Amino acid sequence: MSKLYSVAALFNTPDDIMHAAAKVADAGYEKYDVNTPYPVHGMDGAMKLKSSKMGYYTIAIGLTCMSLMLFFMYWVYNIDYPQVIGGKPLFPLPAFVPIMFEITVLTGAVLTVAVMLIFYFKFPNNAHPLHDSGYMKAVSSDKFGINIEAEDSNFDLDKVKAFLSSLGAYKVDEIYFDEEEANTKHKILDTKFVFGMFLIAGFTSLSVYLHMNKVLYMPPFDWMLVQHKVTSQDKSDFFNNGISSREPVKGTVARGFMPYLFTDDPEGAAENLVNPYVADEENIALGKRKYLTYCSPCHGDLGKGDSRLKGQFPNGPTVHSDKVKSWTDGHIYHVISEGQNVMPGYKKTVTRKERWAIVNYVRTLQRALDAKEEDMQ
Amino acid sequence: MSTIDYTKNEVNVHGNRSLKEIDDLIVAPLDRIPDKRFFIAIGFTSTLLLIGVIGVALSLYYGTGLWGNNNPVGWALPIVNFVFWVGIGHAGTLISAILFLLRQRWRNGIARFAEAMTIFAVITALIFPIIHTGRPWVAAVYLLPYPNQHDIWVNFNSPLLWDVFAVSTYFTVSLVFWYVGLIPDFAVLRDRATGKIKKVIYSIFSLGWRFSNRHWQHYEMTYLILAGLATPLVLSVHTIVSFDFAVSILPGWHTTIFPPYFVAGAIFSGFAMVQNSLIVIRKVFDMNDLIPLKTLETMNKIILLTGTMVGYAYSMEFFIAWYSGSQPEYFTFVNRAFGPYSWAYWTMFSCNVFIPQLFWFKKIRTSIIPMFIIAIFVNVGMWFERFVIVITSLSRDFLPSSWAYYRPTITDFAILLGSFGLFFTLTLLFTRFLPSIAIAEIKAVSEGAQPSHHGGEDHE
Numbered sequence: 001m002s003k004l005y006s007v008a009a010l011f012n013t014p015d016d017i018m019h020a021a022a023k024v025a026d027a028g029y030e031k032y033d034v035n036t037p038y039p040v041h042g043m044d045g046a047m048k049l050k051s052s053k054m055g056y057y058t059i060a061i062g063l064t065c066m067s068l069m070l071f072f073m074y075w076v077y078n079i080d081y082p083q084v085i086g087g088k089p090l091f092p093l094p095a096f097v098p099i100m101f102e103i104t105v106l107t108g109a110v111l112t113v114a115v116m117l118i119f120y121f122k123f124p125n126n127a128h129p130l131h132d133s134g135y136m137k138a139v140s141s142d143k144f145g146i147n148i149e150a151e152d153s154n155f156d157l158d159k160v161k162a163f164l165s166s167l168g169a170y171k172v173d174e175i176y177f178d179e180e181e182a183n184t185k186h187k188i189l190d191t192k193f194v195f196g197m198f199l200i201a202g203f204t205s206l207s208v209y210l211h212m213n214k215v216l217y218m219p220p221f222d223w224m225l226v227q228h229k230v231t232s233q234d235k236s237d238f239f240n241n242g243i244s245s246r247e248p249v250k251g252t253v254a255r256g257f258m259p260y261l262f263t264d265d266p267e268g269a270a271e272n273l274v275n276p277y278v279a280d281e282e283n284i285a286l287g288k289r290k291y292l293t294y295c296s297p298c299h300g301d302l303g304k305g306d307s308r309l310k311g312q313f314p315n316g317p318t319v320h321s322d323k324v325k326s327w328t329d330g331h332i333y334h335v336i337s338e339g340q341n342v343m344p345g346y347k348k349t350v351t352r353k354e355r356w357a358i359v360n361y362v363r364t365l366q367r368a369l370d371a372k373e374e375d376m377q
Numbered sequence: 378m379s380t381i382d383y384t385k386n387e388v389n390v391h392g393n394r395s396l397k398e399i400d401d402l403i404v405a406p407l408d409r410i411p412d413k414r415f416f417i418a419i420g421f422t423s424t425l426l427l428i429g430v431i432g433v434a435l436s437l438y439y440g441t442g443l444w445g446n447n448n449p450v451g452w453a454l455p456i457v458n459f460v461f462w463v464g465i466g467h468a469g470t471l472i473s474a475i476l477f478l479l480r481q482r483w484r485n486g487i488a489r490f491a492e493a494m495t496i497f498a499v500i501t502a503l504i505f506p507i508i509h510t511g512r513p514w515v516a517a518v519y520l521l522p523y524p525n526q527h528d529i530w531v532n533f534n535s536p537l538l539w540d541v542f543a544v545s546t547y548f549t550v551s552l553v554f555w556y557v558g559l560i561p562d563f564a565v566l567r568d569r570a571t572g573k574i575k576k577v578i579y580s581i582f583s584l585g586w587r588f589s590n591r592h593w594q595h596y597e598m599t600y601l602i603l604a605g606l607a608t609p610l611v612l613s614v615h616t617i618v619s620f621d622f623a624v625s626i627l628p629g630w631h632t633t634i635f636p637p638y639f640v641a642g643a644i645f646s647g648f649a650m651v652q653n654s655l656i657v658i659r660k661v662f663d664m665n666d667l668i669p670l671k672t673l674e675t676m677n678k679i680i681l682l683t684g685t686m687v688g689y690a691y692s693m694e695f696f697i698a699w700y701s702g703s704q705p706e707y708f709t710f711v712n713r714a715f716g717p718y719s720w721a722y723w724t725m726f727s728c729n730v731f732i733p734q735l736f737w738f739k740k741i742r743t744s745i746i747p748m749f750i751i752a753i754f755v756n757v758g759m760w761f762e763r764f765v766i767v768i769t770s771l772s773r774d775f776l777p778s779s780w781a782y783y784r785p786t787i788t789d790f791a792i793l794l795g796s797f798g799l800f801f802t803l804t805l806l807f808t809r810f811l812p813s814i815a816i817a818e819i820k821a822v823s824e825g826a827q828p829s830h831h832g833g834e835d836h837e
Contacts, residue, residue, distance in 0.1 A: 013825075014826060014828045015828050018828045021590075034589070035587060036588055036593070037565075037820055038817040039821060040828065041828065043593070044590070044594055047590060049590075049594055051594075051598075052595045054595055054602055055602060072522075073533050076522070076530045077533070081528065088534055092534055095533065096533060098539040098543065098613070098620070099533060099538070099542050101609075101613060102543050102617075103542070105606045106542075106545075106549060106550060108602075109549075109553055109602075109606045112602055113553050113599060116596070120592065121584060121592060123584055126584060126585025127585065130587050131580075131585070131587065136568060136587060137568045140569075140588055141396065142395065142397045142400070220438050
């Protein structure tokens, strides 16, 4: 249904419009507006408008945000994560000034414009009956217009038209609008809107999924997973034997290690080596940890020979055999250090103390799996 | 295009056009399919852009090892380019904000264009620090203070962080300022538009503007406020950029003259760039009376002024280096002028200090070809200024054992070319799709636009 919005008159020159605006204001109309292609100097006075209050918003917003920023920086440096940087105090005010200034300008500018758009231009409900009218097209280019709204308390169609013509308007129009269209009630359940929302939701989920699961694992986004360097276990083309790192020179003694005197002499080891560590709780715990790391893959968690290797390597035999039980600590120590046949030696990776601790742990296992009556007490 | 009489010296911005003709003239490039000149130009600039894109893509894939950056010279070309481009942007804000506050009417014809250049220059500049981080997709977030799983914040004491705030504020505020200025012009376009799509787009961007005086009132006030905010902002931006250097202790960087010296240099090079582009634009789009020779001459005067200021800064730096009695400082400056980078130093010095002095001659100041060439020299010189500052100081600092000579690689140059490509492509697209002259502003200062009994002449 069409409804009268206003009567709009067009004028040719800025002088005419100044004169007309003053007359309309004097005649006591309140709901009227002047439309000009550019701001006409002195029009505010003619229309008797109060001066704009935008400046107050800017000051208030700028200062508020500046204080918030200052407080934020204080909070970060003094409460949340205090740390001294470059020997400066925790609250270096001069160093905060540049940021405070920038924040004042940033928020002052952006929010002032937001205030203007939202409070004064009624964004986003800014559809207006004047849009798309011949009147609008004229005032956007080179004409000067004034329009008096039908809602004004003094409004009387014929009188207003006559009045405006008498002011020298070259054209006076009635402007109508469609009430249904001007309805600004939110139409949340509108199918197009709902569909659009679903589309956005789908798109967002998909892109987040792809981003987190695919893109971030592709070079160059993959946190430098692929690098031009030799990592452990890599084959290297550089050396003839294909090993990426060099073996130490024969006789090298690593820091914290002692040279082993009984290589190829298990009997000597069995006779001469004495376990220097008491099998106390701490030592056995260390032995357990090391056993589980180094020995259990082949010999099984409890040393029963139940390897986890599933045939990839000859199974380590049980350590509960009578043979091993009858060995001295020194002999087991020798096997751990030097290996035995296919079993590799561990003297390069496991320290002396740890090897003895493993021995103690093996002894503990042997005793635990074959516990006698008196052990229970 | 008819022949242009460049000797004619129009005093007014507007010529004698009616309001309607102003609309038509400014909007014309948007309505017609551009001619061959436009396509040649954009073909050229987008080729440059493509070269840059390839350079950046390679750098991101293989890493920044493709650049010449070496151990003492870790900042190198990316920072040189960053400072250069931010500087270019400053002229735009100066024209649109400072000259607005100073009520310089000649600015109206070029303000919109200069602002657009600001925005494009800052976009171009922002690329450099971002790619310099090597992995921008992570770095971009680390630059901002946001709550994160590392439970750690950015360093508010660092000039580099100030820079993040300064440049991003500068970009945002320039964009807002520019857009606010565009709103009425979008409305003009909306009301002229015939095609449906154009109409929808312009309607959206015009934000329902209807030239109401009740709006103009707040609009003008807001514009004034934005100009008022942008003015100290633009001065702060290059000041803070100069802090990146001045707050460090490197000889040649650690000087208090840097902030004013950088700002002057920024305006100097920015004006040269705007002048160059305007000459092209007014020629291509027949806008000789909207951008009169008088405007260009005024710009040349500013170039002369700021060029002389920059020259003063160069000399003062030398003087202070000697006067301070600090040996590394003194060495750095002698090294600049006579060391391995003396070629860069003297290029800078002659382009920035000697050549612009030609603008003392009115004949040169008012003839298009010479002024165009001089402005190009100015930009070359200003690029070298940043090169000299960044590279010479880094390559030879306190510790002679760590000195090294820096040489940019082909990738560095590709990215530099690309930055010019990006900037000019954006500028060309802008002239094609948006009114490159502020319609409402020009109308407001055209003859007879203001009511006679108010002596509309003094209105801005």
